[in-house]
Amino acid sequence: MISTILVATDGSKAAGKAAMYAVDLAKQLKATIIAVSIIDNRSFMTQTGMGQIVPAGEAARHVIEPLADYLREAAEGYVGDIRKLCNKNGVPSKTVIASGHPVAAIVKEASKVKANLIIMGSHGRSALAAAVIGSVTYGVIHRETKIPVLIVRN
16 A cells, blocks of 8 residues: 655756656555655865865865755755645655765655655656666666556656
């Protein structure tokens, strides 16, 4: 039985469509929605004047902090939109904002909250394109997890 549905969002149109599908399904099943947005740690890499990429810990703090604040605010908005959709439809929900590599963080959070289903949006790229550009959806469905993943195409 599905009682907890994790919905991963990046604020995209595809993620919004997946969220609407998830809320509708949760309403029918009387399930809880866990809305998750991941702040990608790779966003905190910076480039030196010599063209080298360095981790955030080695970058100037005045460069990193505004970016971190912006990404957190954006993530709060993404999960907040799902929370509003849940409230409008009488579906219980929780929101989570985490940081890390999106694929690993989504799977980890789904395990942590004991989700019975992960629902994500997809832009419909080919497997080759997904492998080249690193699609998060592609990564989650190919990660070793026993949790079923439902993909909602854009």
